[in-house]
Amino acid sequence: MAFLKSFARNKGAVVGVVVLALVFVVAALADVIFPGTPWDMVAAPFMPPGEMDMLLGSDSLGRDVAAGIAHGARISLLVGAVSTVVALALGVSLGALAGYVGGVVDDLVMRFTEFFQTIPSFVLAILLVAIFTPTISSVVFAIAVVSWPPVARVVRAEFLSLRSREFVQAAEVLGKSRLSIVVGDILPNALSPIIVLSSLMVANAILLESALSFLGLGDPNLMTWGFLIGSGRSVIRLAWWMSVFPGVAIFLTVLALNLVGEGLSDALNPRLAGRRT
């Protein structure tokens, strides 16, 4: 497989995959490594890393930071993945519509997209979460709403250039329905930028979730990395480990996703591959 070979040539991408795999394993095994809920107060508060069996220290109520990170990995990944899927669904359908149909529809969709890009997205996300009260679904929804416009733009551009290609015209001549042309012929050819974009969107969603939690707009029933940093921020000088480790977790995951994204981009655009180290 040329794709895999090309991907594996990119050292960064391989590192990214390994880190991501690690994060997945920790998330999957959270219940085994740290049984019970991460909210349990199992130690004295503010224990530095290493003391009282707390690998990464304890927080202000004596909860295990390591357990929080492991359990939080699930939610952070879930928020990243689900919001990206929702954003992709929105962005791809709108972008495809605009790019394939063109004309007035294109104009309308692009104005709509522009509209969303003009509103400062983080402000909009805050507003949406505040309106629907902070729960996991409102956070996911808000993140999706602010992250679809780039997808729509990319997909539209791809569709615009692919629409006039011979294979599409051939399909049209054969009398295929529009829907099956869009889904069956054009979309597969437009996939590579979408895939690259989505890895970055997951990364951005994780960052966005942590920023919302930082401002106190996260779901209070769920342990997420953003929550950990948010609750550690105010005691950063008393217990640096409370915000450093979740911060590192976010950093590593987002970095890994970016590296994978770049690897994918190189592997899917062979013209540029080999130029990277």
Added chain:
Amino acid sequence: MSISRRGLMAATAAAAGMGPTLMRVEDALAQGIQPRRGGTLTTILQPEPPVLQIGVNNQGPTLIAAGKIFQGLVKFSPTLEPLPELAESWTISPDALTYTFKLRNNVKFHDGTPMTADDVIFSIMKFHMEVAPRARAIFQRIDKAEAPDPHTVVLTLKAPFEPFLLMFDVTACAIVPKHLFDGQDYRTAPAVQRPIGTGPFRFAEWQRGNFIRLERFADYWKPGQPYLDAIIYRIVPDSQSRRLALETGQVLMTAAGDIEPFDTPALRARPNLEVLTTGWEYFSPLSWIETNHRVAPLGDVRVRQAISRAIDRNFIAQRLWFNIGKPATNPVASTTKFHDPSARIAGFDPRAAMQLLDAAGLRPNAQGVRATIKHLVLPYGEVWTRLAEYLRQSLRQVGIQLELESTDAGSWARRIGAWEYETSINFVYQFGDPTLGVERTYVSSNIQRVTFTNTGGYSNPRVDQLFAAARDGQTAEQRRVAFSEVQKILVEEVPQIWLMEMAFPTIHDKRVQNAVRLGTGVHASYDDVFLTA
């Protein structure tokens, strides 16, 4: 100083010489600290107040900063004895109906006009009556207000009301200049933007989001005072930045909720800083788990008792508030008048809690869950979120699953006011007297769709009766009997699940003298505060 509440009571100006006020100055003098004139006190105000006109806005930050600009007729010692401020003396008639205030005759507003009885009567009968709901509820009891001469105010009540004087602190009834408000919409009058009072400091500058600057009022009625040239309130929204500002000397003092409780131990350890938790006696905020009795199973007294017994208040006081404040024992804080130490809620006992839940018919399901209750997290800062998390874990131990809902200040106030909650946290000022600050939460006549009323919907005719008796009681003793009985009933029925008698740390550089001397602490006028070199 002790004033019998019945008979001819004459708290005269001479009383000022005996109050804690002067004694503290004497303490300072004894240590060889002479008040020094000059210098600027830089401190913090958080959150930024919308306006600095007391009455139009009565939030904590407004009261703290505007307490330097405005003054009341009296002020209160830490034991809640009234001390002269704009009134140099007052007498109360034997039938407890007529209050005669003798005003100082050298008081000027910041625009140069002298303050007279007209301003006082306008402030009480028109201004606060119109804009401030709390004042309105009390001042409606005034039958007539007269000024026999420009420096005497006589207020006649419709019926005796023992806690009446407590309403004349600056935080409850600031004296405003009549000539700048009369005939206008009080809320939009220009003076609201440039507040004019009689206090030792005048409003100078306000850069929104940045700082508020007050400067010495040259014509202040106390000769030679205030000592400070200016007070600057910096607006710093982040708690860590506030702590840092204090540590690096960028500000000399913090108050109220500026510093998170968990930061205080480290600040206490600093040799140049002093941490005080006094100065909240007049307000005596009490926190509790607000329960909505309309939502099953919270209407069941056994369930509320169980929740109360499942909570370790000592843990909360030590681990969450780092011993700033102390566990609550009953609905009246121990620093409020008429607190009855013999009425105590039952202590921490999870086993007893589970028995109560069994008795209430709440049996655990396969996951050990007896009931799921929603909890609206109080959006006032970090420590309240931690409290909600602690409550969730403790209640889970006895089989109650607390589902947290986070919200912002806007939604919180609306939802509590609209009864759209199951449980939440609330804390409420008691204003020195249970009639002023406690009754409102428990009497059925105050079940309203507004925050800080009896939003839980608790109703007990006997409790209503006792609060009424205490409100109308002419002597302190009559009132004490009623308040004691009502406290005994309430600790059994736990209509709200009291948690902490709260206090807030005032932390200041040791160069700042007299930061907290009254029962209102940092809300005082600060005409006696000075900086040593």
Added chain:
Amino acid sequence: MDPAKLPGFLAQRLVKAAIVVLAIVVCNFFLIHAAPGDPASVIAGQSGAADERFLQQLRTQFGLDQPLHVQLWIYVKGVLTLDLGFSHRQQMPVSTLIMDRLPATLLLTGAAFAFAITLGITLGTLAARRVGTWADSVITVLALTFYATPLFWVGLMLVLFFSVWLEWLPSFGMMSVGANLAGLALVLDVAKHLLLPALTLGLFYMAVYARLTRATMLEVADQDFVKTARAKGVPEGQVVRRHVLRNALLPVITFAGIQAGQLIGGSILVETVFAWPGIGRLAFEALLARDYPVLMGVFFATSVMVVLFNLLTDLLYAVVDPRVEVA
């Protein structure tokens, strides 16, 4: 572009922009009013005591007792005449509040943007020219690091390092209050306060621009006209400057235009961490206090800023690449 076409182009763009802004105004109005809670209940809730009459007075005074479409109509009419309404909470016209805070935000985002774009393009160019060397690797890793780190986290770390440990820079605020500085001293004072927040906000975008510049430069360097220039013996430095960089900048500029709105979003976080008195924080506080007029005003102001910025990038586009016809 033909200078004669400029007025027509501008007019067309302005009309388009105005429509977008108007749509945003209407949309925001409904979004904000969909939020539970109203300013009256917040004020009542925070003033410690209230009664029904007090609430009713406030609602009448704020105009909240009017039907929604009437409120909308009043608001839109106001906006059309540049009257953004009145904040009853702060007892001030919204435009005054915003104009008070706007300079601080413009300074912060402007400084952050200038920093990000200069350093980003420089580093990106450097990396692209030295592709495959250690310099490229260092720059790439650096850019990725800042790209992957939460903004507020960087802010906290910078404060910890420069304010707490080294005690070099102030940790919050925009100027030393009460120092009565003027002239150069004031400028230096503000600059000192500006450094950390601008750095925090700028580092992330620096990373974005560096990555983008590197990528597009590599792409452009492959194209025929560059090869031709090299074949003709044009000196390498000139090839990079005149041909590669110039064309590589186009996507960077477009992206920067799109990102103008994000910069303002990011400034909410930075303004919170550093107590910077800008409109980001104003908006966040207004949201928590349900101060509708202020919130809508900030949305309006930021949208106008973004639209203007996009317009500017379009014009810049025409300058950088004369081949691009702006239609």
